[in-house]
Amino acid sequence: MKLKSKILKDFIVVAVASVLVTMISLSLFFSLATYSVMKDDVKDYGEAVAAFLESSEEKGIEHFFEDSDNYGIIVADENGEIIYDNGIYDVYEQSINAVKNGQLELKVGDKYCYCQKLESGEILIISQEMDSFLDLFNEFIPVTVSVTLIIIFVCVIISSKLTRGIVKPIEEMAIDMEKAPYDELVPFTGMIKEQRQKLDDQMQRVLEAGKIRRDFTANVSHELKTPLTSISGYAEMIENGMAKPEDMQVFGKRIHRESMRLLRLIEDILKISQLESNQVPKDLEDVDIYELCKECRESLDILCEKYGVSIELKGQTAVIKGNRDMLHELIYNLCDNGIRYNHPGGKVFVTIKSPVEQNGVNGVNLIVEDNGIGIDEKHLSRIFERFYRVDKSRSKQTGGTGLGLAIVKHICEQYNGAVSIQSTLGKGTTITVFLPYVQ
Structure with missing residues (x-):
C-alpha cells in the first residue's frame, strides 16, 4: 500500500468515526434535553389545566381544550369514570393504575404522562409523545452525510499535501543520508546507516566465507591429489615391471610415506571440519x-x-x-x-x-x-x-x-x-x- 493511500484511508476513517460519534452524542444530548424540556412543559400545562378545572364549571371543559391538539387530556371522576377524553393518546388504563399506586409520572411507550388528583377528587391526566433518540438521529442524517462528504474531500486535499511533506524529506535522505531536513529524522538516518553498515558487513562476511569454502575445496583437492599422484606413480611402475628389484624397497618406502601423509591430511581435514561446525565433544x-x-x-x-x-x-x-x-x-x-x-x-x-x-x-x-x-x-x-x-x-x-x-x-x-x-x-x-x- 502506498503511503498516500494509507494516510488518506486513516484520515477518512478517523474523520468519519469522529462525525458519527459527534452526531450520536448530539442526538443523545438533544434527546435527553428535549425530554427534560417536554416534561417541564407537560407539568406546567397540567398545573394550568388543574387550576382551570378547579375554578370553572365542567360545561366549559370542551371549549378550554379546543386548541390542545399537542396534548392528550383525560379527566376522570373520583371513581375512575371518564368525564372528558380528547382521544389523542390511549394511556388511560396505565395512568389510572399509576395514580391508584400513588405514581404521578410515568412513561407509556413513547408517551410521557403527568397525573394530578384535584381537590374535587377528579383525576387529570396530561400526556404528550416524546421524540425518540432514533427520530432525532434521523433528523441529523442529511447533515451527517453532507458533513462527511465535505470532510472526505478535505481529507483528500490534506493527505495529498501531508504525504508530499513526509515523502519529500525521505526522498532527499535517500539521495544523501547525511542530510536530515528535520531534527526528528536524525536518529532515523543514524539507524538506517547503522543497519546498512551491518548489511554490508554481513555481505562481506558471506563473500569471505564463500571464498574460504572455495579456497578450502581447491586446497583439499590439491593436497589430496599430490600424495595420491605419487602413490599411483610408484605403484604403476611396480605393476608394469619398470622398477628394478633393488629399487622395490625404496618405492615401497615412498609409497608408505605418502600414504601416511595422506592419512594425516585426511585426519586433519576431519578435525578442522568438526571444529568449524562445532561438532566437538561437550x-x-x-x-x-x-x-x-x-x-x-x-x-x-x-x-x-x-x-x-x-x-x-x-x-x-x-x-x-x-x-x-x-x-x-x-x-x-x-x-x-x-x-x-x-x-x-x-x-x-x-x-x-x-x-x-x-x-x-x-x-x-x-x-x-x-x-x-x-x-x-x-x-x-x-x-x-x-x-x-x-x-x-x-x-x-x-x-x-x-x-x-x-x-x-x-x-x-x-x-x-x-x-x-x-x-x-x-x-x-x-x-x-x-x-x-x-x-
Missing part, C-alpha cells in the same frame, strides 16, 4: 595442562630423535575444565611444529604459567618456544590460515599438512581462549596460548 573434565604436556613430550620422543631436537618442560600443575583429547591435540601440534621446523640440536621450550589474567579472565598460559628457522614477519598475519605454508618445499619434506596451526586456533576459539605468535627469521618462534579456567 563433556568437560579437569585436565592438568602440565601433565598433558609431559604426555605429549613422551609421544614425540621418536620424532625428536629423528630431527635431533629436544623438548624442555617448565612450570607447575595447572588444571582447567576441558576436553582432554582436544587439549592434547593443541599441545601436540604446537610441539610438532617446533620440532619439524628446527635445526639439528635445536630445542623446544614448553612453559606453563598459572594463574594468569587476560582481559579480566583468569586462566593458564601455554608457551611453546623454539630456536629453529623462524618465520618472516610478512607471513605472520596468515600463519593460522588453513593450508598456508611459509616454505612449501620444507613442509613436504617434513610431512606437514598445513592444518596444524589452523586446528590450534580453532581449539582456542572453542575454549574462549586466545593464541598469538612472535617470530624472528633465523632465530625461532614463540607461540602463546591462553586458556581460561572455566569454559
Whole structure:
C-alpha cells in the first residue's frame, strides 16, 4: 500500500468515526434535553389545566381544550369514570393504575404522562409523545452525510499535501543520508546507516566465507591429489615391471610415506571440519595442562630423535575444565611444529604459567618456544590460515599438512581462549596460548 493511500484511508476513517460519534452524542444530548424540556412543559400545562378545572364549571371543559391538539387530556371522576377524553393518546388504563399506586409520572411507550388528583377528587391526566433518540438521529442524517462528504474531500486535499511533506524529506535522505531536513529524522538516518553498515558487513562476511569454502575445496583437492599422484606413480611402475628389484624397497618406502601423509591430511581435514561446525565433544573434565604436556613430550620422543631436537618442560600443575583429547591435540601440534621446523640440536621450550589474567579472565598460559628457522614477519598475519605454508618445499619434506596451526586456533576459539605468535627469521618462534579456567 502506498503511503498516500494509507494516510488518506486513516484520515477518512478517523474523520468519519469522529462525525458519527459527534452526531450520536448530539442526538443523545438533544434527546435527553428535549425530554427534560417536554416534561417541564407537560407539568406546567397540567398545573394550568388543574387550576382551570378547579375554578370553572365542567360545561366549559370542551371549549378550554379546543386548541390542545399537542396534548392528550383525560379527566376522570373520583371513581375512575371518564368525564372528558380528547382521544389523542390511549394511556388511560396505565395512568389510572399509576395514580391508584400513588405514581404521578410515568412513561407509556413513547408517551410521557403527568397525573394530578384535584381537590374535587377528579383525576387529570396530561400526556404528550416524546421524540425518540432514533427520530432525532434521523433528523441529523442529511447533515451527517453532507458533513462527511465535505470532510472526505478535505481529507483528500490534506493527505495529498501531508504525504508530499513526509515523502519529500525521505526522498532527499535517500539521495544523501547525511542530510536530515528535520531534527526528528536524525536518529532515523543514524539507524538506517547503522543497519546498512551491518548489511554490508554481513555481505562481506558471506563473500569471505564463500571464498574460504572455495579456497578450502581447491586446497583439499590439491593436497589430496599430490600424495595420491605419487602413490599411483610408484605403484604403476611396480605393476608394469619398470622398477628394478633393488629399487622395490625404496618405492615401497615412498609409497608408505605418502600414504601416511595422506592419512594425516585426511585426519586433519576431519578435525578442522568438526571444529568449524562445532561438532566437538561437550563433556568437560579437569585436565592438568602440565601433565598433558609431559604426555605429549613422551609421544614425540621418536620424532625428536629423528630431527635431533629436544623438548624442555617448565612450570607447575595447572588444571582447567576441558576436553582432554582436544587439549592434547593443541599441545601436540604446537610441539610438532617446533620440532619439524628446527635445526639439528635445536630445542623446544614448553612453559606453563598459572594463574594468569587476560582481559579480566583468569586462566593458564601455554608457551611453546623454539630456536629453529623462524618465520618472516610478512607471513605472520596468515600463519593460522588453513593450508598456508611459509616454505612449501620444507613442509613436504617434513610431512606437514598445513592444518596444524589452523586446528590450534580453532581449539582456542572453542575454549574462549586466545593464541598469538612472535617470530624472528633465523632465530625461532614463540607461540602463546591462553586458556581460561572455566569454559
